[in-house]
Amino acid sequence: MIKVIKINIFIISKFKNWRMISLFAILLIKLKLEGAKMKYKIHATAAMLMLSTLAYGGGDMTTVVEPVIEIPEVQISPFYVGLGIGEAEVNDADTSEEFSATTLMLQAGYQYNKYVALEGRYTFGLNTDYSPGTANSQSSDYDGDFSSWGLYVKPMYPIGDFRLYALLGYGGVMLDDLEGGDAYESGFQWGLGAGYAMSENYTVFVDYVSLYDDTGFDYRARLDDIDSDTWTFGVSYTF
Secondary structure (H helix, E strand, C coil), X not given: CHHHXXXXXXXXXXXXXXXXXXXXXXXXXXXXXXXXXXXXXXXXXXXHHHHHHHHHCCXXXXXXXXXXCCCCCCCXXXXXXXXXXEEEEEEECCCCCEEEEEEEXXXXXXXXXXXXXXXXXXXXXXXXXXXXXXXXXXXXXXXXXXXXXXXXXXXXXXXXXXXXXXXXXXXXXXXXXXCCCCEEEEEEEEEEEEXXXXXXXXXXXXXXXXXXXXXXXXXXEEEEEEEEEEEEEEEEXXX
16 A cells, blocks of 8 residues: 555655645545455445355255253053953853853953063952753852952054954952862963953953863862863053
8 A cells, every 4th residue: 555655656756746746646536446346346245246255055044953852651550350251160060060250350460562471360249050961969059159369471463553463371250159179270370362452441352262171170070171261351550
């Protein structure tokens, strides 16, 4: 800038006519002002081009942080209880003697995960009918009742809202108030069933359980093939 002023003064000093000097000075000032305006316009235009390029290329200088919404997980208790109604039978394959009952089943269990549970059941007869077949060991007007219990490991296989399962365990079967007294047997029990989850808490199910299958039943029919089984339809509730 100092050099430019010195050169301008030198040029002005060469002019002898002061009117010409004045005009020349005004011209120089105007040229300097126009140059400054042009320089400002160039810088402003460059800045606008830079900003528009950043905007077009996605160069947003503001970082947008999306809010993270945490949805609390609903904890389902592993404990469940259930109630079912069904039919149970005790049959003598050799004499066709049969005890049959409409039953009420009480259920309680603990589900370790979606594949395994531990379950207990107690079933009792609401009314028990008796058919003597060819046996003569019991009068036809039997007033006793049927009952059973069992503890099971319950392997399960879920398919959507459906669940297939098995029951493997140990339990007992009793016929009370027989003419010779109560008769009781226990042993290995197994079953198969299916359930459908109506909601997170309620499941309907139907299953078959083989309660007893062996020779003899306590003091009765010691040499006969005796079997007992039950069908149950019920609903369970998970806490």
